[in-house]
Structures are given as C-alpha cells and as structure tokens.
Amino acid sequence: MTIVPAEGALLEHILDHTFQIWNEGLPRHAYGQWNRAQVKTPWARSRLRRYASIDEDGRLLATAKQYRFDVRVGDREGWMCGIGAVFTPPEHRGRGHASALIEQLVSRAQRDGALLASLFSEIGAPFYERLGFTGVPLDEVTVTVDRKKGGAPAMLVRAGEERDLQNLAAMDAARSASAPFALRRDGSLVHYALAKKRLLAGLGPLGLRQLEFFVAEEGASAVAYVVLNENANGWTLEEAGDRDPAGARLGAMLQVLLAREPTHHMPLIRAWWPPAFAVPPQIQLTDRSAPKDMFMVRSLADVPMPRTAADVFYWHADHF
DSSP: OEEEEOOHHHHHHHHHHHHHHHOTTOOHHHHHHHHHHHTTSHHHHHHEEEEEEEOTTOOEEEEEEEEEEEEEETTEEEEEEEEEEEEOOGGGTTSSHHHHHHHHHHHHHHHTTOSEEEEEESSOSHHHHTTTOEEEOOOEEEEEEOOOTTSSOSOOEEEOOGGGHHHHHHHHHHHHTTSSEEEOOOHHHHHHHHHHHHHHHHHSOTTSEEEEEEEEEETTEEEEEEEEEEETTEEEEEEEEESSTTOHHHHHHHHHHHTTSTTSOOOOEEEEOOTTSOOOTTEEEEEEEOOSSEEEEEEOSSSOOOOSGGGEEOOGGGOO
16 A cells, blocks of 8 residues: 555546535535635645555555644644545445555654644544544534614624634634643634635535624724524534623624524524633523534644543534
C-alpha cells in the first residue's frame, strides 16, 4: 500500500464514489466544484489534504481527508489531526485498508507533534474504538426564543462581513476559555466554515438551503453574531458569539431575526450548544440529544482528553 495525495484523475475517481454517500443534494458536477473550492480557501490551503492509499497497479484502496486544527487542551496549546471522509471502495472492503490508512495518517501527525487525533463517526463507535478512539458526547438541543411583545428589540443587526471575522474569533476565544478542550478559531477558520456552507447553499438547487450570517454592531464593531443554516426543516444554528458574558445580545438578535416574519410560526432551531456558552435570557434549550455523528478523540501526547460534553466547546460549524 502506498499513500499519495488525492489529486487530478484520482480525486475525480474518489468523488465519483463518494458522491453517492455525501452529495448533500448536489448534482455530480456541483459536488466536485464544492469539494475543489473548499481547499482553495486561505485556511484550507495549508490545513486540509485528501489522501489515498493505492496498490502497485494504482487502484484505489481507501481514502480520507486530514485536517490540522489549532487547539487548546487544558493549559496546553498545539494542534489536532482531524480525520474525515473515510471511504473504501466496495470491492476492497473488509481487508483493513481504511484502518491502515488512518493509522498511517495519525502516526505521521504524532511524529509532527499533534496533541490528539479526532473524527466524526456516522457508523457508530466500535470500528474506531478498535483504532484507539473514544467517543465524547456533544449536546444537540432545540433553541426556543421568547418573541418580544410589541415587536423586535431596538438594536442594529446587519449582514456580517469579512472585516468582522477577527472580532468573531476574539468572542469565541473569550467564551471558550473555561472549557478544557476548544478549537483556537482565528479569522481564517471562521472564514472557512462560512465559505464551506455558503458554497453548499450556492451550488445546490434553488431554495434547498440558505446560509445567513448576522452581527450586532456597536461603535462600528461587531459585538455579537450568529450563523444560521436554513432549510425546509427549520434552522440550524451553526455558531454564535457574544461579547456580553450573559449572551443577552445574541438572544436579542434572534428576536430581531424572528420578527422579520411575525405572522410565521416559530421555526425549529437546532444547535450544538457548548455547555460553557451562557444561555441568553431570551431563550430556552430543550430536547437534548446526542448528534447523529459521534465526536471521537485519540490521545497522541500527554494531555488530558475530553470525556464529557462539559469538557468541549464545539459548534456545528466546526463539524468536519
């Protein structure tokens, strides 16, 4: 088995296979555009690679993406090796090719100084537990907003812009400081998360989904923000932030956004809500459950691994 970057004809061969599983409602040509465009963003150019294992005849045995996320684990800062989009062609399954590829990528990352490896499993825990990964529960909740009587709160809410990204990263750093494990999200990572969702919405069929990014502004600076992914089933709150430790601006922003269509029923709003992020006074969190994709970690250094939802500060926007 040889591990090579997945590029050119090999990448197209991989996308032909994985399109059947992860197309997100896109036609095949748009699915290819979506994958290729993601890796051209400033963050992904140096932080995201797709690899393939091939045999001596160049046949695809397995493939996976590898991400490099800056993280804080306890009081130690470093980086995390993220593994995603693990796939083995049907004719080569059951022979350990995916396991061997993951082990190679994780071993390389450990030699390069990674603190831990992580992935999201959509096939349950047992397969990845055999590779040394442990599941960490995350909190998925329903967000119910109290609609303000008499209309929307008096606050300036505008569309978010690129100039806001550093302020967003600063909010995230402040709100995640008490969590034992968190991504260190700079402006380029926030941009990548937004670009990935915007591309998906833009390349998909008209009306299938819409991404909205709003900030609350005071003194020409963003002081709170929210990113919402909207479709026929409701809203997914992808990520949010608030300079106010109580989260009151975020709650007021959601009231403003709901007031745009006051006669409509409240949409179903679901979110991965980090326990370290204060619940705004205008909202309630209910219907807690585990996300369908299980977050799993594997230690690669002498650092404490997250074990519970309270240990982790993670938004749905950070899913990979």
